[in-house]
Amino acid sequence: MSRVDVSAPPPAAASVQPQRRSRQRTGRALWHRAVVCTLFAILALPLVATLLYSLATEWGATVLPSGLTLKWYATLWSEPRFLAAFARSLVVCGGALVASVVLVLPAMFVIHYKFPRLDGLMNILILLPFAVPPVVSSVGLLQLFGDEPLPMVGTPWILIGCYFTIALPFIYRAIGNNLQAINLPDLMDAAHLLGASTAQAAWLVVLPNLKKGLTVALFLSFSFLIGEFVFANLLVGTTYETLQVYLNNMRNDSGHFTSAIVISYFAFVLLSTWVTARLTRDTSERQSS
Template sequence: MRRAEQGPVLLYHRLVVWLLFLILLLPLAGTLLYSLATSWSATVLPSGLTLKWYLALWSDARFLSAFGHSLLVCFGALLLSVLLILPLLFVVHYHFPRLDGLMNVLILLPFAIPPVVSSVGLLQVYGSGPLPLIGTPWILIGCYFTVALPFMYRAISNNLLALNLRDLMDAARVHGASTWQAAFWVVLPNLRKGVMVALFLSFSFLLGEFVFANLLVGTRYETLQVYLNNMRNSSGHFNSALVISYFFFVLLFTWAANRLNKDLP
């Protein structure tokens, strides 16, 4: 009897979820259709479909340059994060496990200060003097490193907790490996999925960052989000193609991160 009653309830819940999903999907579907329309003004549906807006976007040297700048800054920040966080996490979890609680508080500090406030302080410090970094990609790499830090730390830390690090290290040392040999040849390969999840999630977030990029570099080192902001007064079809292209890349990396996350031990 209970199973018979659960059937209509489960169906109702599924219908509600799919209805909400369709409502959330409607703006994106409208943007996609507008990016493919030749013209769309006084009619319910566009008068025709075309790929010329996407061709114009991907043949625009300014867009390609901005996209390359975003990739360079994101990859630089993520590389710096991996090189600094992996050794730090190993030392904390293996030698000083009691510090993990303190580290969980410290890594959230970048989110405690609004990006606008941080940008004003950075403008004062690095706008002149011995390190004039404003307008260069180096200032963005440093800022993006602090933004990616919580994502990287938590994803890799969770992976380390699932490994039972101390037993794994003890087993490797019994077979003659030193501490750093065991960390490099035994622990690191077991962290590859956690690292990949952290990289994909961080990249998806950093690719859409606008405040730091706009205030600290602007058009002097135009990134994808700054380019999108500067092109807001151009053709709506062109901007829609840009938004859909950006959404596609973010969706691709988020999907990859979710797939890897399901396979984590």
């Protein structure tokens, strides 16, 4: 008489278990998609509403706009005051970012290559400006640079200096992480063994490896700086009106017009981010090929 293995599951149960696991995986996947879609809808709803309001001819007592028009965008982009404020914001943000890269990049190279123990101290010093609220910093800067010998209040130079301190942590951490990832001392030693000088190794070997992280940090800092309001409003105001100050001054104007300003600002930041992603991807593809 043959023995029956009672420990093995019956064929029906064995076929049910994979089906049950498949249903569980499908259920979890649907749940994850539902959560992601819900969060995306919550985040996108204010932006979509602002976009519709900027395109509406009138939107008052009705659920949807009574009509759509591009009049508000045409008015905005033909407004000399807006164009001047937008150009000033680009100049100030660009100047702060250039100063950050020019000053921080050589310092980071020297610290990570020659004095790696100073990295912890530099991290603390870089974050110190964030410990002071912008309003408090603005009051101190008004007292320091409001009169002689350096009357810079109301000029773009004081904004560039403030924005430099804001962008510094982003630039510093991006460069620092990249330098740690590429193992800078070993890379420099290998370049020296091949006959390159320190300057040649830094320019031809190290800098290309920092390009991707530095580009991302620059555009992240730019998107943050172009939306800064406190320093711009308190230190320069309408004397050197930037984009956020202009938006604040126009808040009592037509809501359709201010919505067009917000959407234009968001579209510019989104376009800059997309261009950065494309440039970074193209650079990576060329290096891999």
